Amino acid sequence: MAGKEVLALIRQDLEARVGQKIKLRANRGRKKIIEKVGILEKTYPNIFVIRLEEQRSPERRISFSYADVLTDTVELMVEGEEGDIRIGAKARS
Numbered sequence: 001m002a003g004k005e006v007l008a009l010i011r012q013d014l015e016a017r018v019g020q021k022i023k024l025r026a027n028r029g030r031k032k033i034i035e036k037v038g039i040l041e042k043t044y045p046n047i048f049v050i051r052l053e054e055q056r057s058p059e060r061r062i063s064f065s066y067a068d069v070l071t072d073t074v075e076l077m078v079e080g081e082e083g084d085i086r087i088g089a090k091a092r093s
Contacts, residue, residue, distance in 0.1 A: 007066045013087055014066075014076075015043050022050055023077040023084065026064070038062070 017040055024036045038050040041061065052060045068074040069088045076087040 006070060010066045010069050014048050017078055020078055025075040027073050
């Protein structure tokens with residue numbers, strides 16, 4: 001598949017899950033890996049936004065591009081009936 005088609009598939013997959021709880025694992029470089037839980041809030045043409053579930057007074061939001069999911073910089077998991085389901089193009093193949 002061409003790169004744009006794969007990114008479109010990832011975007012469609014995320015658009016179908018807006019409002020659902022997401023487990024996030026992101027590689028922020030230099031051995032900094034964050035693991036958080038949040039709600040997929042909104043998708044845009046080039047990015048998506050996750051509202052983190054933390055006990056802070058101002059809500060934190062974090063955004064990533066669809067290319068981050070494609071390159072495994074960000075791993076997204078959704079709780080499903082048969083366990084966690086990984087979102088992304090590599091999980092489909």
